[in-house]
Amino acid sequence: MPTVTQHQEAPDSLPKDALHQRIGLAQLSSRLVNAVWRGSDRVSAQHAVVPTGFAALDAQLPGGGWPCQSLTELLQPQASLCEWRLLAPSLKRLVSEGGHILMVGPPKRPHAPGLVQLGLPEKVLVWLAADTPSERLWTTEQLVKANPRGAILAWLPQVSPEQLRRLQVHAQACDCPVFVFRPELARRDASPAPLRVVASLGMDWELHVQILKRRGGQHEGTLVLPSIPSLLAQVLTPRLLRPSQLMVRKEASHVNALGRAADRRSHQQLVSL
Amino acid sequence: MSMHWAALLTDVRTSNSSACDMAGIALWALQFTPRVTCSGQAVMLEITQSLRLFGGQAQLHAQVESGAKEMGVRFTAWAPTSLAALAFAEAGIADGFAKPLAQMLDLLPFDCLSAVKVHAATLARLGCKTLADVRKLPRSGISRRFDKELLLALDQAYGLRPEICRWITLPLSFAARLELPGRVDTASGLLFGARRLLLQMSGWLAARHAGVTAFTLRWRHDDMRACTAGEGGDITIRTAEPTQNVDHLCRLLAEHLAQVVLLAPASDIEVLATEVSPLAEKNHSLLHDTAKQSEVLGQVLERIEARLGKKRVLLPKLVEDHRLECMQCWQALDSPRSNAVINPTHVPQPAWILRTPLKLAMLENRPIYQGPLLLLLGPDRVEGSWWHQTQSSENASQSKTVQRDYWVALSVHAGALWIFQQRLDAEDAAWYLHGHFA
Numbered sequence: 001m002p003t004v005t006q007h008q009e010a011p012d013s014l015p016k017d018a019l020h021q022r023i024g025l026a027q028l029s030s031r032l033v034n035a036v037w038r039g040s041d042r043v044s045a046q047h048a049v050v051p052t053g054f055a056a057l058d059a060q061l062p063g064g065g066w067p068c069q070s071l072t073e074l075l076q077p078q079a080s081l082c083e084w085r086l087l088a089p090s091l092k093r094l095v096s097e098g099g100h101i102l103m104v105g106p107p108k109r110p111h112a113p114g115l116v117q118l119g120l121p122e123k124v125l126v127w128l129a130a131d132t133p134s135e136r137l138w139t140t141e142q143l144v145k146a147n148p149r150g151a152i153l154a155w156l157p158q159v160s161p162e163q164l165r166r167l168q169v170h171a172q173a174c175d176c177p178v179f180v181f182r183p184e185l186a187r188r189d190a191s192p193a194p195l196r197v198v199a200s201l202g203m204d205w206e207l208h209v210q211i212l213k214r215r216g217g218q219h220e221g222t223l224v225l226p227s228i229p230s231l232l233a234q235v236l237t238p239r240l241l242r243p244s245q246l247m248v249r250k251e252a253s254h255v256n257a258l259g260r261a262a263d264r265r266s267h268q269q270l271v272s273l
Numbered sequence: 274m275s276m277h278w279a280a281l282l283t284d285v286r287t288s289n290s291s292a293c294d295m296a297g298i299a300l301w302a303l304q305f306t307p308r309v310t311c312s313g314q315a316v317m318l319e320i321t322q323s324l325r326l327f328g329g330q331a332q333l334h335a336q337v338e339s340g341a342k343e344m345g346v347r348f349t350a351w352a353p354t355s356l357a358a359l360a361f362a363e364a365g366i367a368d369g370f371a372k373p374l375a376q377m378l379d380l381l382p383f384d385c386l387s388a389v390k391v392h393a394a395t396l397a398r399l400g401c402k403t404l405a406d407v408r409k410l411p412r413s414g415i416s417r418r419f420d421k422e423l424l425l426a427l428d429q430a431y432g433l434r435p436e437i438c439r440w441i442t443l444p445l446s447f448a449a450r451l452e453l454p455g456r457v458d459t460a461s462g463l464l465f466g467a468r469r470l471l472l473q474m475s476g477w478l479a480a481r482h483a484g485v486t487a488f489t490l491r492w493r494h495d496d497m498r499a500c501t502a503g504e505g506g507d508i509t510i511r512t513a514e515p516t517q518n519v520d521h522l523c524r525l526l527a528e529h530l531a532q533v534v535l536l537a538p539a540s541d542i543e544v545l546a547t548e549v550s551p552l553a554e555k556n557h558s559l560l561h562d563t564a565k566q567s568e569v570l571g572q573v574l575e576r577i578e579a580r581l582g583k584k585r586v587l588l589p590k591l592v593e594d595h596r597l598e599c600m601q602c603w604q605a606l607d608s609p610r611s612n613a614v615i616n617p618t619h620v621p622q623p624a625w626i627l628r629t630p631l632k633l634a635m636l637e638n639r640p641i642y643q644g645p646l647l648l649l650l651g652p653d654r655v656e657g658s659w660w661h662q663t664q665s666s667e668n669a670s671q672s673k674t675v676q677r678d679y680w681v682a683l684s685v686h687a688g689a690l691w692i693f694q695q696r697l698d699a700e701d702a703a704w705y706l707h708g709h710f711a
Contacts, residue, residue: 081688084624084711100570106625111708112589112601114622127587127603128577139577146573166528201688229689229710231621232650232681240649243683247647 050151050177053089054225061195062215066090066177071168073193075184075212077200079107079155082207083181084118085227086199090177091151092119099150099176102143104128105136106155117230124150133158137167144170144178152178165192187212203244205236275432277351279318279337280358284347297449297469298344299441301476305337310355310438313387315362316346317355317438344472355438356430360385360404375431379405388426392419404430447477447546456495456538460530463492463542468523470544475517478549484515487548490526495540502537515550578606591615595655596675597626597691597707620653621681623691623708630705633692640704643686651680656696681710 049065051058058064066072076082091101101124103110112122128143130136133156140154144167152174156163159182171178180193187198196212205228211219228236239246281302283294298316302309305327308319320333327333338349352358352369357378361369363385369377383404384390395418401407407415408427416424428434449470457463467490478485493505510525578586587603593615594600600618633640640646656676677693684690691708 078687080625080709080711082711108625108709109603109628110589111597111623111626112591112603113618114624114626114708114710116591116617117622118624122589122591122601125589126574127589128574128581129585129587130577130581135581139581142573142577146570148570148573201686203683203685229621229624231619232689232710235621235650243647243649247685 048175050090050094052086053093054223054227056223057209057225060211060214060219060223066179067195068175068177069172070195071164071171071178071180071193073164073180073182073186073191073196075182075187075196075198077184079157079181079183082199082201082227083153084115085229086207086209086225087151087153087179088118088120094150094176095120095124097149100124100126100148101150102126102128102148102152104140104143104152104154104156105130106153114230137163140178140180141167141170144174147174148176151176153181154179155181157181157183161190161192168192168194203247204242275321275353276319277321277324278353278355278358279320280350280352280355280362281316281318281337281341281344281346282348282350282359282362283314283316283345294345297451297473298341298346300444300447300449300480301340301344301473302337303441303443304476304479305333307440307443307480308438309441311441312355312359315359317358319355319438340472344469354430354432355436356386356426357432360430378430379403379408383407386426386430388422392423395419443477443480447474447549448543449473450541450543452541453539456540458535458538460533460535461527463490463539464523464527464530466542467526467544468519470542471519471522471526474544474546475519475522478517478546478552481549482552482554483549484517484552485512485522485546485549486515487511488522489545489547490530491543491545492535492539493541493543494535494537498537505539506533506536508533509547511548515552517552574606591617595657597622597655597679599661621710623689623710625711626691626708627706630693630707633704633706635704640682640692642682642690642692642706643684646682646684646690646692649681649683649689652678652694653680654678655693679707 047063047067047069049061049063049067051065052061061067074083074086095101101115101120103126106127110125110127112125115125116122128139130139136154136156137159140152140156143152159167159180164180167178167180184198184200187196191213193213195214198210198212200208202208202224205226207225207227209223209225210221211223281298283298295311295314295316299309299311302316302318306318306320306323308322310317310319318337320337323333324330327336334351341349348362348365348367350358350362350367350369352361353374357369357374360378360381361367364381366377371377381404383396383401383406384393385404389396389404389407396407399410401410404427408431412424425434429436451466451470453463453466457466471488474485474488487509489507489509491505491507494502508529510522510529512522512525516522574586584605586606588606588608589601590604591601592599595618600622631642633642633646635641636645654677657674659674661674676696678696679691679693682690682692687709689710690706691710692704692706695703695705
């Protein structure tokens, strides 16, 4: 399991007064203090945002949520890993205001009953089955230009920075958030998207989110966000909320099983867990 | 009723292609009024009928003036008669409505009117300097001494006699050429000249109440080109819907020109409106209209469907069924939508499913998918539907009977999965992956 550094208190979350004391700004008039931009400040949102539904993530994003009128890049180690777990809380809000969820080239077949359980009624879902990279790009661009209500989710694994820049230019006139999903390999490439987020899974029903790029200061560390998909939260027993411990136990049983011809017993044990 | 004229004075001294410029400006000006005429170096617009359009007189003046500046017009003047407007433009007075017309015209030197300028030498010897001096001369004497054009021009300029003009008519198709002031080596350098031609095209389109869906930019290489370079080249740019928007067309053109490499320096360019379709005027709403936005979305989805093909823009329909693959079907855009209320299932459902379940490899009798799986919850037994028969491609009927035990499994790398154990055949009780709780 990858080690995860807990998110540390960034300097920008220091109380403002303490900061003023330290750099001697307290004597200055408040008008002047407000006029001074410090590098550690996050940019106040010029655009509307959609709250993500995760307080810890909201606190780190400029403006306190997913930005509208701009591109948001979500990187994942593999496709169809945690899209809905990360976005469903914010999408639920957009949908309740009468928006549509427009999916461009999703990697797998969307399962409407599952999405309904996430709070996205089937009437708002639109699946645009664009296959080739150029089709995906064209479709996404057309949607962005149309300025729909709701959200645009586009899976663009092979997009180039120039194409993203073009999308970003169009997205500036679009009032809905535009999410672009790309593989995690793209994290080293430059990207014109103002917000880039890497999301991966933690073992104990959590998402590990890193903010690679945002307006304002750099964010260090990893955010750990609790998230249980759909209705599973109602049926998981307290023991199942910590699968990592179960894993450890399974591995331990594995060690005991070394040298045995068939590990029938441990399989049954695992199932009965 | 007094008339309202604008005179757009072009600059012949700097522009070496004034003839085509004049025609272009006249075409562009047709968007404001159908009454446009050319005389000498100026284009004249009679916009009395349009004064209450385009947001009122001040707005109209501003639009004409700013547009004319972009078209390369040197000076714009306004007056109640065309000859007066032309005279004011020559003299550098913008607003001919500031004072009564006769007062303002009287102050101008007499060579402002071309019909009077012909006799400049004689009039100067008579001691005339301004138009007022010419007017003070006895009319009978003038008509005997000079030709009748002089009196006619004077009367027309002062609004005492009606003016007769040859109005420019709108051509059926649009093609405008522009000789570039210098040789242009890069394709993106053509954009500046092309913008001027596109402005003309938008004026022509506005006058025809039409929008362009395709236009062609042609360029001709200059005479010093290499023999391999050929005559020139062209690109055709298409838009999704008819438009007159110059900025939009320029953006499109810029993106296309960025990929073009000129084989030789270009000396002149030409823009043609290749495909034109009528543009329906829309009523604008004062309020933010949500219904309209969804209408726009509908149009976009239709357009995407037209490009990608049928069955590529899909809307879900829930079906009451307990089998995972039959719970939903994705329909094309135009299929009827039922309003039947479907009871949602209370079993946790994955957000993604696989079209055909993926048979999982086994390791020590346990299913593996990107490493070992931890079975968390289950079994959730789904079976039955022996009555459901479908015709497969070989015309053999195939039963959609299922006998499955579903489990929620957890993988370190792939997250929570929805897998099942096939119970139909005892000999190969295989495990399959069917969905992802992403």
